[in-house]
Amino acid sequence: MNSPIKPTRSLFGSLVQWIDTDYSVEPPEVIRAMPDGVNWVRCIPFVILHAGCLGVIWTGWSWFAVWTAVALYFIRMFAVTGVFHRYFSHKTYSTSRFGQFLLALWTGTTVQRGALWWAYHHRHHHQHSDDPEDAHSPHVHGFWWAHIGWITSKRNFPTDYSKIKDLAKYPELVWLNRFDIVVPVLFATSLFLLGSYLETAAPALGTSGGQLLVWGFFISTTVLFHGTASINSFTHLWGNRRFNTTDDSRNSFILALITLGEGWHNNHHRYQSSTRNGFYWWEIDPTYYGLKLLSWTGFIWGLKPVPKSIYEEAAQNAHRDTVARFSLSSVQHEINTLRRVVPTAAAIAIATVNTPEAAAQFKKADGPAIHKDVSGPIVGDQSPASSPSAEA
Ligand SMILES: [Zn+2]
Numbered sequence: 001m002n003s004p005i006k007p008t009r010s011l012f013g014s015l016v017q018w019i020d021t022d023y024s025v026e027p028p029e030v031i032r033a034m035p036d037g038v039n040w041v042r043c044i045p046f047v048i049l050h051a052g053c054l055g056v057i058w059t060g061w062s063w064f065a066v067w068t069a070v071a072l073y074f075i076r077m078f079a080v081t082g083v084f085h086r087y088f089s090h091k092t093y094s095t096s097r098f099g100q101f102l103l104a105l106w107t108g109t110t111v112q113r114g115a116l117w118w119a120y121h122h123r124h125h126h127q128h129s130d131d132p133e134d135a136h137s138p139h140v141h142g143f144w145w146a147h148i149g150w151i152t153s154k155r156n157f158p159t160d161y162s163k164i165k166d167l168a169k170y171p172e173l174v175w176l177n178r179f180d181i182v183v184p185v186l187f188a189t190s191l192f193l194l195g196s197y198l199e200t201a202a203p204a205l206g207t208s209g210g211q212l213l214v215w216g217f218f219i220s221t222t223v224l225f226h227g228t229a230s231i232n233s234f235t236h237l238w239g240n241r242r243f244n245t246t247d248d249s250r251n252s253f254i255l256a257l258i259t260l261g262e263g264w265h266n267n268h269h270r271y272q273s274s275t276r277n278g279f280y281w282w283e284i285d286p287t288y289y290g291l292k293l294l295s296w297t298g299f300i301w302g303l304k305p306v307p308k309s310i311y312e313e314a315a316q317n318a319h320r321d322t323v324a325r326f327s328l329s330s331v332q333h334e335i336n337t338l339r340r341v342v343p344t345a346a347a348i349a350i351a352t353v354n355t356p357e358a359a360a361q362f363k364k365a366d367g368p369a370i371h372k373d374v375s376g377p378i379v380g381d382q383s384p385a386s387s388p389s390a391e392a
């Protein structure tokens with residue numbers, strides 16, 4: 001039922017949502033039905049995240065801080081791909097309720113909102129990939145909107161719990177999702193305290209509280225955001241398509257490296273339930289390797305494989321592509337040969353016809369018929385052997 005919509009644009013409402021993301025005077029489905037538009041006040045924490053990187057001007061750098069940022073990038077990228085995506089969004093493996101809570105805490109450090117918000121929007125993407133309802137299709141909304149714009153839009157802020165009932169039944173997950181600022185603040189504070197401690201306990205490292213905050217939190221988290229966002233923007237534009245899916249998802253080796261295996265996006269769009277996105281050993285998928293290791297500890301279990309039928313489909317597609325490439329290339333080769341040979345042959349023919357010798361030959365053809373006698377000299381032959389003086 002449609003009712004007149006009043007967008008929640010009040011300053012107060014947006015400020016409260018910094019803390020309580022579920023605060024709203026309208027239900028999610030109503031906000032979801034609104035047109036896209038940037039909610040600048042709501043986005044201020046996101047702007048601060050990027051602006052915080054400039055803190056490096058004052059804190060400087062140290063190898064310890066830089067390597068902390070790099071390590072936290074990959075540790076948290078694993079949380080994005082292995083937990084937000086392959087657990088909460090697609091349930092490609094199982095864990096205990098307590099294990100699930102720990103996983104949700106871990107994803108909280110990525111500062112990509114709550115696990116339920118993430119899963120809701122990602123499932124929505126799979127349902128509407130590259131159609132007008134898709135919140136971040138580069139084909140529908142353009143590259144920059146797919147990369148970063150959609151996350152600032154007021155219609156994409158709420159979590160519709162009615163669409164993720166399998167997750168919303170756990171109050172601890174709903175609480176972490178609702179107050180999604182808690183874990184990032186604790187994480188940033190911990191980094192600052194660690195840096196402050198090391199400044200006095202291990203001065204040889206050359207770090208400080210401010211430096212670890214800037215490198216470990218602001219810079220690492222900002223790069224992490226853009227690495228994650230590249231899946232929404234680039235993987236529907238760059239790379240190859242193994243499967244003929246209804247969207248424009250693609251497989252990219254480079255993006256697989258940046259995102260620990262999420263670059264095999266066309267594979268994933270074809271079969272979402274598998275724990276692995278790289279379907280073959282040469283399709284590097286560090287997230288899958290990490291999850292496999294984790295399964296040996298008993299913390300997670302029930303990793304889902306790629307079904308035989310999907311591999312058969314992939315083999316058929318590969319064969320079809322090879323045949324098409326071979327056919328095209330052989331035809332193309334012949335076309336290219338003809339393109340080279342035909343004009344050259346035509347030019348030679350024209351040049352030959354126009355030479356004086358050729359003209360004379362044509363003229364002779366108009367005279368008496370030439371009779372070829374294999375036992376004697378050829379009539380009309382102008383060689384000295386056939387001259388009258390030689391016969392005498
Ligand atoms: Zn996609």
Ligand SMILES: [Zn+2]
Pocket residue numbers: 085089090122126268272
């Ligand atoms: Zn997915």
